[in-house]
Amino acid sequence: MADWRPSLMSAVVYRDPKAALRWLEEAFGFELLMLIEDNDGNPVHSEMRFGNAAIMIGSEWSDDHKSPASIGGKNxxxxxxxxxxxxxxxxxxxxxxxxxxxxxxxxxxxxxxxxxxxxxxxxxxxxxxxxxxxxxxxxxxxxxxxxxxxx
Structure with a gap:
């Protein structure tokens, strides 16, 4: 685990978190900090860094944690x-x-x-x-x- 930890991180939920990790790196320049996968290669937890900040990228995991793609584009x-x-x-x-x-x-x-x-x-x-x-x-x-x- 890295010594550097931000004091606040937002968790952003995606249908396809692996695609999101690649896209955020390509489009915005985020850097992968951590990726934890299950035995099937599905992300369980991931974190990306941008400058002195970080975000968590996760999967949809309940009715209250959905990607905008699953709820009509709402944010x-x-x-x-x-x-x-x-x-x-x-x-x-x-x-x-x-x-x-x-x-x-x-x-x-x-x-x-x-x-x-x-x-x-x-x-x-x-x-x-x-x-x-x-x-x-x-x-x-x-x-x-x-x-x-x-x-």
Missing amino acids: TQTVHIGIDTDLDAHCAHARAAGAEIVREPETQFYGDRTYSCRDLEGHIWSISQTVQAVTREEAEQVSGLKITGWV
């Missing part, structure tokens, strides 16, 4: 990735790997450039890159919103 969460490389190139690469881009790259009032996509089973992912340093006051002025806790 109850969006997984977010922060990158420090060219967001537009990342988007193009994800699109070429089969991601459905649901929100094209756009620079936001808070200084990040973002896009959103659906993966091979319909999970929604948002990806961002900070492209401009913006103060809280500047973001409030541009957006018309009141912002608390700006870091």
Whole structure:
């Protein structure tokens, strides 16, 4: 077991977790940390790393743990990735790997450039890159919103 462990991980459920492991590596650049398989080669547990974060990739295992592909494309969460490389190139690469881009790259009032996509089973992912340093006051002025806790 690796010494490195994040303090928070999301578990993302797929019909075909092995295909998801390959796709997440190809489309987004995730790195496999751990794969535990049963005697038939079916994933029992897996973890993937992206920078200083990680996710668990699992199978559907109850009526409450389903892939969007099994529930009409519905999502109850969006997984977010922060990158420090060219967001537009990342988007193009994800699109070429089969991601459905649901929100094209756009620079936001808070200084990040973002896009959103659906993966091979319909999970929604948002990806961002900070492209401009913006103060809280500047973001409030541009957006018309009141912002608390700006870091």
